[in-house]
Amino acid sequence: MERTQKVDLRRALDTAQARGAAYADLRVVRLRTETIVVRNGKVESLASRESHGFGVRALVKGAWGFAASSHLEPRELDRVAAQAVSLARASVRVRGQAVELGEPVSLRASYRTPVQINPFSVPLGDKVSLLLSACAEMQAVPSIRAAEASVEMVQMEKTFLSTDGSSIEQTIIETGCGLEATAVSEGEMQRRSYPNSVGRHQTTEGWEFVLRWDLSGNARRVAEEAAALLKAKPCPSEVTTIILDGSQLALQVHESCGHPIELDRVLGTEADYAGTSFLTPDKLGAFRYGSEKVNITADATVPGGLGTFGYDDEGVPAQKVPIVRDGIFVGYLTSRETAARLGQRSNGAMRAESWAHLPLIRMTNINLEPGEWTLDDLIADTNHGLYLETNRSWSIDDRRLNFQFGTEYAREIKKGKLGDLVKNATYTGMTPQFWASCDAICNRGHWIVWGTPNCGKGQPSQAAHVGHGASPARFRNVQVGLMKPS
Amino acid sequence: MYSEKQLKRVTDLALAHSKADQTEVILIATDLALTRFANNYIHQNIAQKDTTLSIRAVVGKKVGIVSANSLESEAVRRAVETAQELARHQVENQDFRSLPVPRPISQVDGFVEATARLTPAARARMAGVVCRRAKEAGLVAAGSISRVVSRVVVANSLGLFAQHASTSAEMTALVMGDSGSGYAHRLCVDAAQMDAESVAEEAVGRARRGQNPIALPPGEYPVVLQPYAVSDILDFFGYLSFGAQAYHEGRSFMSGKLGQRAMGENIRIWDDGLSLETVPFPFDFEGVPKRRVDFILDGMAKEVCYDSYTAGKEGKESTGHALPPEFATFGPMPGHLFLGVGDAPLEDMVSRLDKGLLVTRFHYTRVVEPMRVMMTGMTRDGTFLVERGAIVAPVKNLRFTQSYLEAMNRVEAIGCDARLVRTAGGPNFVPALKIAGWNFTGATEF
Structure with a gap:
């Protein structure tokens, strides 16, 4: 990135202050993305995208304004800074409790994602060949109607300056990959994905991540599983024991813990979009969220996590903080403003999708800490139930209580052994009761930080890249397969 | 917002610089403003301007796509060259036939000046109506008022040139009581048709009926x-x-x-x-x-x-x-x-x-x-x-x-x-x- 000289950038903050801002910050972001999608043996997309611009946030008389532009030049810096102040003044017309940011945050720092192989340095031809080879393996399986293999590389370079005196430079590198095999028979479609569904698995690592997941070596199995699902048993409708694989559990954590602990959502500022949260402040430190086996942390420092960074978009250092300890709800994800409302200091969760977006409280890596079981032992210890793998559908109410998930793949568990394949598996429940029924979690050997590169929030909607460490875990007395009313 | 003439200059430059067999240039200029409220006050108030340039270069039956958001001449030339380079690294896609040839396009008027000029003060007034009506009913309001102005230009080396400017305005109100909530939403091309009182009435009425x-x-x-x-x-x-x-x-x-x-x-x-x-x-x-x-x-x-x-x-x-x-x-x-x-x-x-x-x-x-x-x-x-x-x-x-x-x-x-x-x-x-x-x-x- 051609770093624009800080002396020039500071003028935006000077302009904002001169026009009456009590606080202002500036983010300059250059985002570079390379995506390759191979579908049915054809390279359907070989795309490189770059977006560069800046955003100014200004606080005037306790109210916020934010303006952003793609023209990074002195006059535009002035115009946008003035616009942010003017928007803040308009906010004052319908003002509530004045915003307080707590103690000033002033840091001069830098951060860069450590990678072994820069994903942008790998020759395009090598990337395309890898995907074509994986695609061919999937297409070799009869009844596969759509075979898709993809990789995505992301580099985000950010400069953050604030009137508190912060000056921070960061380079975040991400690499993602995925396979999808879609099998079709008369009136039915089944899909298997690898390593994760909804496009891809992604981390803050280099090309070594793609090599480690061995797309070609897994492509045939993935396609065969999709084809086999067409002839599998339907999911029974019963209350039973389930074991969730790590990737499905990652999304369970995301929806039923990650979103409800966002303190801006808790305080009502997302009410008009995806809703609020059942984890109201009166529950902090006292509410039993799950069984004593359940320990959840928010960790923006875990190596490779998709929610790993050096500093958030308010310049607060990345942190590891407890969220659920021995089953008790003990912490929120916070910003400077929301933390101050609870008399706390921010734990560094404010991030924006791009230069054009306002930072919001976003998940970092919300991790279910590992237990002590091996997966084999856990299955052997289960008399009757279902093993569920890879998310297919997800839905939760607007306070994050009632949920229903579906998985791509399921197997019966009978007398401690995996049995027949099951299709169209779903399970449903209420968040605290579900986590209270967790009686076993697999060990660190099974623990993976799964990447979720499509977490939606805000108006206009923003997609955040977040992570979830999880290993398989067991839950008792769960309703599965409820497709018709009981 | 860029004019049609300014954007045509960019598409002309890109097409003239390309050495691909076929080239497509898409420009999407957007100017978005959004005022968001919750707990009966405005908590977010934003404006964002961006223009995206997308180049699709076709070499034989190989296709490369590049997008960027700088319209400076050097950046446009670089995007064209990168798209060509990507296309050369592609493999032939026999299913690709051609970029589209020009066909007559009907003119529809989707641009209203009043929408483009929906100011922060006007948006605050609209938010204020919902917040006031909610407060009067002992309820709490959240929602947003936004307006988008955009111009899209598509041109290709087969002589196709299409452009359209549009506006839209959107208002959402979600009003909550202790045990129930109500919702109202409007979307229109002309912000003058957006009646904040009727949005508030619908959401507040529904929220009142939704309690207990x-x-x-x-x-x-x-x-x-x-x-x-x-x-x-x-x-x-x-x-x-x-x-x-x-x-x-x-x-x-x-x-x-x-x-x-x-x-x-x-x-x-x-x-x-x-x-x-x-x-x-x-x-x-x-x-x-x-x-x-x-x-x-x-x-x-x-x-x-x-x-x-x-x-x-x-x-x-x-x-x-x-x-x-x-x-x-x-x-x-x-x-x-x-x-x-x-x-x-x-x-x-x-x-x-x-x-x-x-x-x-x-x-x-x-x-x-x-x-x-x-x-x-x-x-x-x-x-x-x-x-x-x-x-x-x-x-x-x-x-x-x-x-x-x-x-x-x-x-x-x-x-x-x-x-x-x-x-x-x-x-x-x-x-x-x-x-x-x-x-x-x-x-x-x-």
């Missing part, structure tokens, strides 16, 4: 769905079923069934980007003129929509439904869906419910089984029990697991008025529906 909800056991109930809920049904038909890629890969309920009955005889669903009842857009992101596509006509599956790639592959003509380049791998999709109106006023539909539910909107709907368009989701912001034709109580929100396709075979009455609604997809012009049975499979605590 009763718990209803899950089960199958007849329903009347407000247009907000009906819009979600159309979104998922568009996403899963109406595009040529899903159709030809056998992933759509329409696959191999054109000309056969798919829904009730009273159902007509079509896409029409030229209609002034929607936020019109006369061409797609390849510059191909949009034509009306009748997906469901009197219940029969009639046709699907195409972009130039799927059309070329299947020997058809594009219907003008290409998505922007970054979403092109999803295949063509509709963006301006309509559900044909019937003759029933909403009150009549409710009065004909012996025992059933009036549902305002759905929340977090997701696909459980794509071929049957089997969905799960929650009700939200106003669900009411109707007995013997009258609303008797608000109801705690329910989870449903329901095939949208089966539901469209059980539509007993269709509203006589339609409303322009944006849910997850493009703007949909939809009436309310009365459906004989809806499968509720769970309930929540509020």
